[in-house]
Amino acid sequence: MMRKIIHVTGIALGMLSIAPLVAVAQTYPAKPVRVIIAWPPGGANDIAGRIVMQKMTENTGQQFIIDNRGGASGIVGSDVVAKSPADGYTILVHSTTHVSNPHLYKKVPYDTLKDFVGVSPLGRQVGMLVVHPSLPAKTVKEFIDLGRKRPNELTYASSGSGSFVHLAMAMLNSMTNTKMVHVPYKGGGPAAVAIASGEVQAMTATVGSVIPHINSKRLRPVAVTSEERIAQFPQVPSIAETVKGYEFIAWVGTLAPANTPKPIVDRLNAEIQKALKDKSVTEKLSTQTLDPMFMSPEQFAARLKSDYDRYAKLIKDTGARVD
Known part of the structure; x- marks a missing residue:
């Protein structure tokens, strides 16, 4: 009888311990959420x-406030989030670069896998090889031949x-035995402006960042990076x-500081899913050639680890190391 009482008491205490978290998730977000985008506008x-x-702002009635913190391939913004309170009110928007950085830099100021929890991807990116119109290359073959010459x-x-x-370009150079000079900028926007102005000659850009320049004939599309x-x-x-x-x-994708309560992570995940199901969102993403991409936190955690290993190789x- 005593064991049964202890067992029931344990269950009751366990339920009491998670009750505050459930209540927090139900009222979350109760104030504006700071969204650190680890890249410039x-x-x-x-x-x-x-x-x-x-x-998500429209759906929840709370502001998700964008704060661009570009620099060091997203490391600056990631570090801000890693050191923020794990309460769901500071989250990160980053790219696959998040899992490549620890293999490129000798040291980053956080543990890429342990200091963050994945919430969900937002979209799939496809790249496009574009060149300045002054470059005499209209096809992939012509581009490769020019690089070899x-x-x-x-x-x-x-x-x-x-x-x-x-x-994306480093991999192309490796597979085609071409050698080109890499010129890094602080974000896709500045890089696209640089090639459109003729400052550099080529780029495997994310498609959304170069559409205006393609439409204005300031850049020539050559090929896409998807199969x-x-x-x-x-x-x-x-x-x-x-x-x-x-x-x-x-x-x-979206990530949060490690130890963010799971009910809050799950609430964020659900709100992202709801947003991605909205027709206006999918249409806007599509115009930027971004395909909506959603995963559960568990699926995203597995993807983060597999991509981490793939980029290491x-x-x-x-x-392609930085230092």
């Missing part, structure tokens, strides 16, 4: 974050060392049509 991460967070002469922009944009052509630019071939086996895609194979 204008790039795919910024665009996706703003689209989804605006809808002029080793270490052609310049390409990226949104930061170790970024999706950087590694298949994309619906928004069906006339643009994939790199894989020329370079067999090439594919480079990534995600934009890619960076080792390409030698």
